[in-house]
Amino acid sequence: MNWDDLRVFLAVARTESLTGAGQVLRMDPATVGRRVARLEEGLGRALFARSPRGYALTDLGVRLRDHAVQAEAALDAALEEGQGEAGLTGTIRIGAPDGCANFLLPQVVARLAEENPGLDIQVLAAPRVVNLSRREADLAITVSPPKTGRLTVQRITGYRLHLATHRDWAGGDPLALPLVGYIPDMIFDAELDYLGELGRERVARASNSVAVQLQMLRQGGAAGIVHDFALPFAPELVRVLTDRLSLERAFYLVRDAADRRSDRMNRLAEVLIAGLRAEVMRLERIAAGDQP
Incomplete structure (x- = not known):
């Protein structure tokens, strides 16, 4: 053999x-x-x-x-x-929920590529759990730590979410507006089910994609839960009811347990975690009204 x-x-x-x-x-x-x-x-x-x-x-x-x-x-x-200690090379594929893939990874990947010109980076944006055992990706970012499989799991960072609506909203109770959110039967992780915390059952405008939800909210006349790190990309939106409704979730980096023996994978994980932490912090400061 x-x-x-x-x-x-x-x-x-x-x-x-x-x-x-x-x-x-x-x-x-x-x-x-x-x-x-x-x-x-x-x-x-x-x-x-x-x-x-x-x-x-x-x-x-x-x-x-x-x-x-x-x-x-x-x-x-x-x-x-x-x-040796040369820059990272080869190809790496990172699987991530589309919110992370759309609003965080492009900036992190740009810096990683600049520092490692011999590295080819692929981002798999998937509104589902990425299957590492089938090698759909080399590294996966998740919103819940997996409980089964021979995997290495590292917490990357927490992130915040708030109710948001269009700046032209006339006032009143934003929870009375039509709700934008996930297609209920396509929520692939319990951490993404916000309806209970909103006290609502009906989603009037739904998508399995966070990026599409954000674009729906930008059209006005609706409210929905938005990642704070996504708000700088949608200046038409404002957070509302921040004193009553504030959610926190976390990202986790998941990889095959055998990859712990790989210096290359350990270095990639270290750089990716540091980059995502810094980017979440930077964008959340902007969303809170601070300077970047």
């Missing part, structure tokens, strides 16, 4: 399909299938249970995956030692 075979095996294990693995490896799915079959033939046992839903690992496949992930981390570490 050689590393190239293990690399193909890991791609199928993470994507649970030949097509997905082929996209990751830039290889024809039929070729991926032949490589998996050859590996299984050499072992004399099946690594995957095939079904119309895809490729699921057998017990042997799970054990081999764990060993392969460790070997992958060891290889990455060896390559990093050869690079």
